[in-house]
Amino acid sequence: MIIMMKYGAAQEEITAVIERIEEEGFKTHVSAGEQRTIIGIVGSDVQRLYGDFAGMIERFPGVEQTIPISKKYKLSSREFHPQNTVVDVGGGVLVGGEELVVMAGPCSVENEAQLLETAFAVKAAGAKILRGGAFKPRTSPYQFRGLGREGLKLLAKAREETGLRVITEVMAVEDVEAVAQYSDILQIGARNMQNFQLLEACGLANKPILLKRGLSATIEEWLLAAEYILATGNGQLILCERGIRTFETYTRNTMDISAIPIIHKISHLPIIADPSHGTGKWYLVSPLALASVAAGADGLIIEVHPNPDHALSDGPQSLTCENFAKLMPQVSWVAAAVGRAVDDSHEADDRFSSSKPISTVGLG
Amino acid sequence: MIIMMKYGAAQEEITAVIERIEEEGFKTHVSAGEQRTIIGIVGSDVQRLYGDFAGMIERFPGVEQTIPISKKYKLSSREFHPQNTVVDVGGGVLVGGEELVVMAGPCSVENEAQLLETAFAVKAAGAKILRGGAFKPRTSPYQFRGLGREGLKLLAKAREETGLRVITEVMAVEDVEAVAQYSDILQIGARNMQNFQLLEACGLANKPILLKRGLSATIEEWLLAAEYILATGNGQLILCERGIRTFETYTRNTMDISAIPIIHKISHLPIIADPSHGTGKWYLVSPLALASVAAGADGLIIEVHPNPDHALSDGPQSLTCENFAKLMPQVSWVAAAVGRAVDDSHEADDRFSSSKPISTVGLG
């Protein structure tokens, strides 16, 4: 951290600042310029001075401004950990490796038939992981709020029958154990990105975690939330961009596609994209899914419902199984165009046979 | 809700929409205009069709758009409850009544001496309620996170010694009982505004609640969060504007002062303002506090620390006890200018004796 004094700050003002810093256990490096004095703070855990301490120093007479010169996050930083993190979610499925991984399924688990029909359909189209909400956050108390633990059991059953891995959201500390018992990945939703107790409880559950970006979270705040999880010793963390809140009202959120290459640059964690929540409209899901892949996403999470006209939640943004099956070969082609593969060793079905996966034509 | 069909929608498209609505148990009212057909939905709990159902209907062939024509919230609406709600927080202190109520105290409870010194100082200046964080949400895991239950006990002690009422934040369902035991008001923070389990757990605790607006919550979403609490049967709810996230970087948040008169217009719930979090800088706290009062706020919540240069949290935005004592008479004068009183029957202290409260000069 650097502290800029005002033009003509008095010597006793400079001394007061230095003493306050040393009181905190840090050393200083003073550079008295022609115009102003600049005080540098030296120490390995200077992160703990950012925020409150820095702002407080700005209250001292003669101080113009404090300037952070190292990042606020550490464990999630690529500077700290140069190699890509690859998260093994079991069943041979790796997130953040060579292959793009697609997670798909209904917004809410509604009943066994709905879940199994969707699970088989998304598997046939190439998804590796089944998504499905058992606990649902709803902005209004007048909406369907999920089957709860019953939903978890149905997900486990679908895993058994299809061989897909399973991901579901956990909304409360008291549910972490149950979700960890049934699900392969613990999903932390956008509204809970700064629910710090939940972050830590999930971290300690020793399971892969998917952390969605908060609706109004900067990338720095997102990585600081990741820091809470990584600080528990659990490094199996996947980030998920799902749209941020802006003034635009046509879409529910604005997907920040640039977050994908930015995260790859500044962090070692894998990042996937959620175009379903990111747009809120089914007809925008495919273009934004392809855009995310083109920008380098390590995977996608997509809402699919066999009958969106009767979905209990998020019908407007769910793809039908048919539309999802049409999207998947395009995903493969775009992935190949940017040097990424999609494993399509699944058993083909009729809807899929006409596609000629680009990964066979030797591009990239 | 109204459903606008496209120009030239076919009769079978219209029929399909009507059947889907009737399937849900609602009646329709069809108006076939020259240019397009409009379908109205009739029923008292049409709120449950907003969001998912409405979006899903927009998937039907021939549908142009759905338009909600009643509000999504109900219990928090002034249409539903025309009289102002006045929340009795005990000790003769009413929020939402004639008198403006000021809550003040340190961001974090740090130790007994700090808390008591602050409590006596804010009482002397005219505050009625002591604020102080025992559980602290922190964006970074490298920051001080509060004394926890120890902090609650210190708050209770300060109440005993000063006679002030007490407010503190509850961050997790498992802490609701403990906080309710020690605190007169349960505060739900901005980051938890859509932590729906927490909203309900607090609602059921049968205590007055203060619900802060989320960083990126619209007023409608805020009232829908209030709805979760009101739906538990607990009507003792106070709203608190604390700034929203915008592109401006000079301040941590942008206080939406217009939310104060808007809430008074569309809801019966009292609303107070938090200029400390709303601005993040101590020198902006007083102007924004006065602005909030001028705009009609029912109260203020302000961070005060006897020694902000050594505060464990939020030092940058805390007023000193002296600055708080200087602010309070100005609050009284502005309150009087807009026809509102501040009770200043507290014992005066030296810092305060020079002020001549406007409430005695018969304005308004």
Added chain:
Amino acid sequence: MIIMMKYGAAQEEITAVIERIEEEGFKTHVSAGEQRTIIGIVGSDVQRLYGDFAGMIERFPGVEQTIPISKKYKLSSREFHPQNTVVDVGGGVLVGGEELVVMAGPCSVENEAQLLETAFAVKAAGAKILRGGAFKPRTSPYQFRGLGREGLKLLAKAREETGLRVITEVMAVEDVEAVAQYSDILQIGARNMQNFQLLEACGLANKPILLKRGLSATIEEWLLAAEYILATGNGQLILCERGIRTFETYTRNTMDISAIPIIHKISHLPIIADPSHGTGKWYLVSPLALASVAAGADGLIIEVHPNPDHALSDGPQSLTCENFAKLMPQVSWVAAAVGRAVDDSHEADDRFSSSKPISTVGLG
């Protein structure tokens, strides 16, 4: 437009509203429901009632809300004009047709050598249109502001020597004629999206126009700005997404990639993407360019500088000629993956010969 009366609005309140509407020359259609009365307004140019008139009607006693039920824009709407607009910018270059069109060149025209070197390089890599600023909008008066008319002449010279088409920004009504004389496309910048005099002056110049989205413009406002141009009778209009202002500070703007498929859905106008201004950082330009193509963009506009370390403007976001040459084959591959072609009939150069354009492998 629909007017919702309040519950229990009096008959004379309803009558007053109807009379005010009829005074404006429109007919009404009244639907008296059990709970409230709804008044519909009938007429072909109801657009002129939106905004002020609608807001004014909300002042009438007994009125709850007015609801627009047709779009505010008309000429730019796909409903009004179902076929895609294809803009012919001369020299056989069409924007909005089968082929993706790439515009590239320096932020500012600095001198003849710089411009020609860049022009030949971008042509060799596959660009069809040369961009270059002669008049530069700068947020600070202390920055380089362009060569002005001298720059226009250099652009014309570069066109002559390379055969590329030329696009440059016009910032003021008094420069429209000069820019139209030298440039094939008139570019209207984000800061001028609502400079209505400029919109009309450009419209009347009878040249193809590129209209960038304003920094904080909704899609609706953008199409209303387009409306100003189309209303002059000039239909040769291309839209350009260049990022919007959000709370995220890592990037200068947040590119709203979803605007691309949205514009394709609701408008007939072609839309291209500007990842250089959309991100402000050169290392994000390629991923966002590819994302835009994957989402269906009709073209790209990219800043390229032979020596960004000495660029007089926008150095941070400019690609080198080498990086641009590496990007172009990837653009072709992603375009092919989503069924779009890029014409690469240009003469190859060394940097390009190793790439195997996907358009030859028969995908899509």
Added chain:
Amino acid sequence: MIIMMKYGAAQEEITAVIERIEEEGFKTHVSAGEQRTIIGIVGSDVQRLYGDFAGMIERFPGVEQTIPISKKYKLSSREFHPQNTVVDVGGGVLVGGEELVVMAGPCSVENEAQLLETAFAVKAAGAKILRGGAFKPRTSPYQFRGLGREGLKLLAKAREETGLRVITEVMAVEDVEAVAQYSDILQIGARNMQNFQLLEACGLANKPILLKRGLSATIEEWLLAAEYILATGNGQLILCERGIRTFETYTRNTMDISAIPIIHKISHLPIIADPSHGTGKWYLVSPLALASVAAGADGLIIEVHPNPDHALSDGPQSLTCENFAKLMPQVSWVAAAVGRAVDDSHEADDRFSSSKPISTVGLG
């Protein structure tokens, strides 16, 4: 400006950066820390390196980040000019002095009768300056766009008859001369805040200027726009906060009341508030006007229309003459409560006689 090198940057990387800076004519000050090297740039016009040059330096190998350590604006900065600027708009009216100044009048000048009726009414209530639009920026081409030069003449006539000063918006360089001829203050609207040609043309007209904040302008960008005007040598500049664009949709804009004390802290320029455009709804105008005054605004600009139900523009946000007359004494009381006077030496009328201006009771 400070340049932080990466951990372990090579000596030749450091040298390359230093050479590039010296090439630009600046000296450097190198501080080789244990962990990283920091390069300071010394020179009085370092402002011209911000933005492009800084970003370009970040492209150099071994550079982590550049950090500006002096402000980007200069002439508008309080550091540069510690005394408050007081703008003399003629007729004895000063903006930025002891007294709060109120500007009021119709959104658009519609005809002589409407303008004169409003002018006399706002004068009677205590306004010193008449506002009225002759040239109107409209988001849609289907709306009323002002009387143009005819409107200017009516404003001049109203000035003659009432003795009020006059302010009106200028939208284009070619209209500056005409507006300067008829108006006492040139108003630059929010949409033109970065129309740099217009800023300079107005600056050169040698008239007081009112510069509104852009819809999505940061405070820094606003002061940089002010810099364009001040750099012409014209220091008679008033700033005006009129709301910024946020995600909230209840209001057209969100008034950033904190901008008022911030501008007072970092700049010497006076600042007034426009609650009419800042909220877009007439019933929010009075609370936000009072809030602005409580926060320290030097004045207000308010839309008043004798008959808002028939206003040609901005009817929804205009106060009636009666409501404006009710507001003015409250403005006086709040102003007095924060130590500010409002001159009310105007001839009283019936509506006003019951008020007892707080300025006589000796508060503060």
